[in-house]
Amino acid sequence: RVKIARDAKRPHIFDFIKALCSDFEELHGDRLVNDDRALVGGFATIEGKDAFRILVLGHNKGATVEENMASNFGMANPDGYRKAMRLAKLAEKFHVPVVTFVDTPGAYPGDTAEARGQAEAIAKSLEFFAGLKTPVVVVITGEGGSGGALAIAVGDRILMLENAVYSVISPEGCAGILWRDGAKAPEAAEALKITAPALEKLGAIDAIIPEKNLMANLKKAIVSALKELKKLSVDELLDKRYAKFTEMGRFK
Secondary structure (H helix, E strand, O other): OHHHHHOOOOOOHHHHHHHHEEEEEEEOOOOOOOOOOOEEEEEEEEOOOOOEEEEEEEEOOOOOHHHHHHOHHHOOOHHHHHHHHHHHHHHHHOOOOEEEEEEEOOOOOOHHHHHOOHHHHHHHHHHHHHOOOOOEEEEEEEEEEHHHHHOOOOOOEEEEEOOOEEEOOOHHHHHHHHOOOHHHHHHHHHHHOOEHHHHHHHOOOOEEEOOOOHHHHHHHHHHHHHHHHHOOOHHHHHHHHHHHHHHOOOOO
């Protein structure tokens, strides 16, 4: 499953936008440093029986070698997370729901990112989305890697493609820490419980999206979630979101 989730031929953010949305208008920059191409966002309309105007946010790995390099293989800098928060604030202002697409090995760990406050940007993003006064639907599409994924994955509904993975650390990283042997990554992957069925059982995600007829299934699931969330008041939305995340990790 990990290998499938990382496959370069899996759909990327712009594939999802093209298949699910119309009139996408990308917005750029964090207004502080840069326009991080590893995390893209803009307003669009998701079509279906009911059409919704939404803000789309998502990691961008790129589909070619040139795009991979330009987007840093989907590993966002602090600028990307600050751009996501800036755009989400606009969505809140205009009462537009947010749909995020998560697909990243993790946040960029380079010295330039650390110097610009990578840890602070991720922490601020977690706090920000926890209190965002508009519905948030999260879709884990490929790799949901550590804090880089979590930064845009605090939402009211968390959907996950059946062959995606979602984890606090990569299997290779886990194997290196526990056994000092990267060859034991398959054992680590099994122990981490990072697949969609395992995470649904643990209550970390809400629904699994079958990948046969993927785009139709995903559109139906997103629209259904938005319809449900639209019925809630802002106070109900925030209370339920808070309860959702504080319940995670509690086991008998």
